[in-house]
Amino acid sequence: MSIRLALAGNPNCGKTTMFNDLTGATQYVGNWPGVTVEKKEGKFKGDKEVLITDLPGIYSLSPYTLEEVVARDYLVNEKPQAIMNLVDASNIERNLYLTTQLLEMGIPVVIALNMMDIVKKRGDVIDVKKLSQELGVPVVETAAIKGEGTRELVETAKKAAKAAKAPAVHGFGGSIENAVTEIEKLIADVTEPAQRRWFAVKLFERDSKVQARFTLGKDVQDKIEKLITAVEEELDDDAESIITDARYQYIGKLVKDCVKKKKTGLSTSDKIDHIVTNRILALPIFALIMWLVYYVSVSTAGGIFTDWANDGVFGDGWHLFTIGAADYEEATAEYDDQITRRDAWLEAADEAGIDTSALTEQLDAEEPDETAIADAAAAIEADPAAASVVGTAEFEDEDSGEVTTEDVDLATFEETMTAAEPDPADFGVWVPGIPVLLEKLFASMGVNKDGWVYSLVMDGIVAGVGAVLGFVPQMLILFFFLAILEDCGYMARVAFIMDRIFRKFGLSGKSFIPMLIGSGCGVPAVMASRTIEQERDRRMTIMTTCFVPCGAKLPIIAMFAGAFFGGSGTIAFSAYVLGVLSIIISGIMLKKFKIFTGDPAPFVMELPSYHVPTAGNVFRSMWERGSSFIKKAGTVILLSTIFMWFTLGYGWEGGAFCAVSDIDNSIMARIGSVIAPIFTLPGFGTWKSTVAAISGLVAKENVVATFGQLYHFVGEVAEDGSEIWGELAADFTQVGAYAFMAFNLLCAPCFAAMGAIKREMNNGKWTAFAIGYMCAYAYVVSTIIYQIGGLITGELTFGVGTVVAIAFIALIIFLLFRKPAKADSTEGLRRMSVDAN
Numbered sequence: 049m050s051i052r053l054a055l056a057g058n059p060n061c062g063k064t065t066m067f068n069d070l071t072g073a074t075q076y077v078g079n080w081p082g083v084t085v086e087k088k089e090g091k092f093k094g095d096k097e098v099l100i101t102d103l104p105g106i107y108s109l110s111p112y113t114l115e116e117v118v119a120r121d122y123l124v125n126e127k128p129q130a131i132m133n134l135v136d137a138s139n140i141e142r143n144l145y146l147t148t149q150l151l152e153m154g155i156p157v158v159i160a161l162n163m164m165d166i167v168k169k170r171g172d173v174i175d176v177k178k179l180s181q182e183l184g185v186p187v188v189e190t191a192a193i194k195g196e197g198t199r200e201l202v203e204t205a206k207k208a209a210k211a212a213k214a215p216a217v218h219g220f221g222g223s224i225e226n227a228v229t230e231i232e233k234l235i236a237d238v239t240e241p242a243q244r245r246w247f248a249v250k251l252f253e254r255d256s257k258v259q260a261r262f263t264l265g266k267d268v269q270d271k272i273e274k275l276i277t278a279v280e281e282e283l284d285d286d287a288e289s290i291i292t293d294a295r296y297q298y299i300g301k302l303v304k305d306c307v308k309k310k311k312t313g314l315s316t317s318d319k320i321d322h323i324v325t326n327r328i329l330a331l332p333i334f335a336l337i338m339w340l341v342y343y344v345s346v347s348t349a350g351g352i353f354t355d356w357a358n359d360g361v362f363g364d365g366w367h368l369f370t371i372g373a374a375d376y377e378e379a380t381a382e383y384d385d386q387i388t389r390r391d392a393w394l395e396a397a398d399e400a401g402i403d404t405s406a407l408t409e410q411l412d413a414e415e416p417d418e419t420a421i422a423d424a425a426a427a428i429e430a431d432p433a434a435a436s437v438v439g440t441a442e443f444e445d446e447d448s449g450e451v452t453t454e455d456v457d458l459a460t461f462e463e464t465m466t467a468a469e470p471d472p473a474d475f476g477v478w479v480p481g482i483p484v485l486l487e488k489l490f491a492s493m494g495v496n497k498d499g500w501v502y503s504l505v506m507d508g509i510v511a512g513v514g515a516v517l518g519f520v521p522q523m524l525i526l527f528f529f530l531a532i533l534e535d536c537g538y539m540a541r542v543a544f545i546m547d548r549i550f551r552k553f554g555l556s557g558k559s560f561i562p563m564l565i566g567s568g569c570g571v572p573a574v575m576a577s578r579t580i581e582q583e584r585d586r587r588m589t590i591m592t593t594c595f596v597p598c599g600a601k602l603p604i605i606a607m608f609a610g611a612f613f614g615g616s617g618t619i620a621f622s623a624y625v626l627g628v629l630s631i632i633i634s635g636i637m638l639k640k641f642k643i644f645t646g647d648p649a650p651f652v653m654e655l656p657s658y659h660v661p662t663a664g665n666v667f668r669s670m671w672e673r674g675s676s677f678i679k680k681a682g683t684v685i686l687l688s689t690i691f692m693w694f695t696l697g698y699g700w701e702g703g704a705f706c707a708v709s710d711i712d713n714s715i716m717a718r719i720g721s722v723i724a725p726i727f728t729l730p731g732f733g734t735w736k737s738t739v740a741a742i743s744g745l746v747a748k749e750n751v752v753a754t755f756g757q758l759y760h761f762v763g764e765v766a767e768d769g770s771e772i773w774g775e776l777a778a779d780f781t782q783v784g785a786y787a788f789m790a791f792n793l794l795c796a797p798c799f800a801a802m803g804a805i806k807r808e809m810n811n812g813k814w815t816a817f818a819i820g821y822m823c824a825y826a827y828v829v830s831t832i833i834y835q836i837g838g839l840i841t842g843e844l845t846f847g848v849g850t851v852v853a854i855a856f857i858a859l860i861i862f863l864l865f866r867k868p869a870k871a872d873s874t875e876g877l878r879r880m881s882v883d884a885n
């Protein structure tokens with residue numbers, strides 16, 4: 049017989065850390081409340097018969113948020129055999145509030161005093177024996193992060209489960225206790241003895257979900273109501289607060305008896321918070337940190353790795369551990385100088401009336417003929433006029449920009465003709481790139497270079513999936529930094545800082561948590577909106593969260609930053625700012641509509657204490673996010689690239705369906721051309737960019753993959769990433785590129801995220817509205833960027849587009865500043881009857 053144990057406790061007390069330790073799972077752990085929003089089940093490593101469920105963190109068993117409902121429904125309906133109640137011992141008073149409720153549920157409880165490492169470090173002392181005696185349940189000291197006491201906890205819980213003895217109920221005393229006992233009697237017929245106490249207390253609190261659970265007769269209902277009102281009148285408070293007070297009084301006494309706190313001044317955590325949550329400095333500090341993160345991940349370290357991945361692994365090849373790279377570079381520079389001298393002399397010779405065309409033609413040829421070159425050169429050298437020709441070669445110093453000139457005579461020219469282009473493979477340890485290896489493999493297998501197999505692999509898969517995988521290093525670095533910021537506790541502060549700003553336009557700082565998760569992936573981000581109590585704020589958060597660039601959008605940003613802005617980290621950072629600004633602007637605009645008006649709920653997120661991020665957590669989080677990206681590359685993106693390869697490579701030419709020689713005749717080109725005109729205003733009305741943007745709906749990485757394929761088809765030789773960037777740069781201007789990037793970042797997210805939106809909205813109309821809003825907003829913003837930006841840079845002249853852009857700006861300003869609609873009474877204030885499924 050298997051034993052089912054549940055992990056319950058306050059948010060951020062370490063339940064998931066414990067769960068991972070016990071089951072070997074790799075569930076997401078973050079240092080802020082509200083990480084887990086759905087229950088997760090796993091088998092205990094030490095005993096496969098023990099099933100452990102990780103529940104979302106909750107402060108109480110009231111029915112106001114989705115997590116509370118998820119956790120509570122599980123405990124009431126599925127009745128685990130024992131509850132392992134994790135208590136953050138460093139914050140024991142508040143954590144015990146939930147404990148007092150759990151003890152009433154009629155399920156055996158074992159308390160785990162977690163975070164004991166922090167308590168000990170602080171010098172506080174908790175009398176565990178006494179606590180256990182007063183509460184009437186076993187208490188185990190643990191430090192989940194170090195795996196201390198966790199096994200003992202399970203063993204104790206197993207014993208408690210086998211004994212199946214409900215904890216002794218602690219009385220509220222006085223008239224409250226009398227009323228609750230009376231209610232217990234009234235519902236004796238419809239409840240099991242074990243759960244009776246809990247239901248009675250909930251009915252006393254007028255919990256609507258519990259009320260709805262029973263079909264009590266009118267007279268019973270009246271009797272209960274009478275009991276409640278009597279107590280309310282006596283104590284001059286509402287029933288719910290009466291119970292809360294009673295619980296805290298009990299806890300106050302308990303803590304006085306069992307906990308000895310060491311008196312200390314400001315803790316380090318408080319001192320840091322003084323600075324990072326400072327009214328004036330908080331935002332600049334946050335902006336600086338995020339800029340640094342993007343700068344390092346996209347420009348410097350990330351850039352180096354991405355160049356390596358794009359040009360090396362998915363290009364010609366690379367020098368292992370950069371051995372020989374410097375020598376190769378030197379040799380290449382020398383070779384380039386020789387070419388400059390050669391061309392300078394040839395130019396002078398041409399001016400002197402010597403026919404150099406035969407040679408230059410050969411030198412520029414796609415596949416130059418060695419002997420033809422030698423013959424042509426010999427012919428030129430034999431010309432009597434050649435001896436007196438002197439060319440002038442110009443060299444620019446890369447660092448100083450200083451230009452030096454050098455005379456080139458016939459002898460030097462002859463020398464340049466013998467110079468051979470250095471082969472990187474001759475220097476150090478050369479590792480050929482994947483395309484080169486595949487080419488060799490195909491050659492050895494005798495695969496036809498013009499056949500479809502070769503084309504599918506090289507033009508389709510390598511060009512598409514390779515273009516995406518090239519960005520993995522950058523993403524891993526970004527995820528690494530984000531994981532550190534999350535785990536140390538800083539991100540929870542940012543939610544607090546953001547609350548001050550968000551409140552001004554009607555959202556609470558709670559909406560920041562989904563945004564934060566959204567920087568990794570939109571799917572969990574949309575799900576994280578569950579921590580928001582108010583339905584309208586929750587909907588608004590779902591609608592705007594995907595504006596934050598998720599990991600999959602990073603390659604798009606990195607590609608455009610690389611191709612158009614010299615790999616600028618500032619551009620990458622600006623994409624992040626654009627996302628946050630869009631949330632703020634949308635917040636203000638939407639709040640003016642009747643369905644969204646009203647004040648946000650007060651922000652009551654507790655700030656976790658800072659701690660040094662654990663390597664395990666950081667790397668797990670980095671790997672979890674990164675690997676899902678790699679998995680996607682191997683599945684969805686692979687399939688899409690194959691689809692794209694087919695629709696780009698085949699079409700109608702000369703009246704027949706065949707493999708096309710001109711990509712403009714492909715199936716995709718035809719489809720794209722039909723849709724493309726829509727995107728003329730935002731400046732990317734070509735079928736290629738249209739197709740790329742649409743392919744992003746499947747997965748955002750596809751935008752890059754599709755560009756990889758589109759431009760790969762154009763060239764004849766295998767091209768590396770940066771050559772694609774060159775081609776790309778020829779097709780867009782900087783302004784156009786930025787507008788296109790903005791559109792892709794802001795428009796409807798990928799299918800997976802759209803699915804999450806549909807699940808969380810649980811309503812077709814709202815889903816359509818959310819996705820429609822994102823697309824419309826993206827279109828408006830990219831049009832403004834392109835039209836107005838183009839006007840400023842002089843690319844565009846004043847025309848219809850400008851007028852439309854100005855109209856768009858006027859519309860946004862109107863929506864931002866118009867008078868808000870009046871709120872509908874209290875409708876939507878609290879999500880009392882949410883359905884957790």
Ligand SMILES: Nc1nc2c(ncn2[C@@H]2O[C@H](COP(=O)(O)OP(=O)(O)OP(=O)(O)O)[C@@H](O)[C@H]2O)c(=O)[nH]1
Pocket residue numbers: 057058059060061062063064065066076077078079080081082083084085103104105106162163164165166190191192193194535659662665
């Ligand atoms: N010092 C210390 N930190 C811990 C301990 N257990 C967990 N943590 C840290 O506390 C933070 C929260 O851990 P989680 O496991 O995500 O907490 P949770 O209870 O699942 O949180 P929610 O899912 O939000 O309810 C993480 O940063 C952990 O590394 C512990 O015993 N000692």
Ligand SMILES: [Mg+2]
Pocket residue numbers: 063064065076077083084103104105
């Ligand atoms: Mg958790």
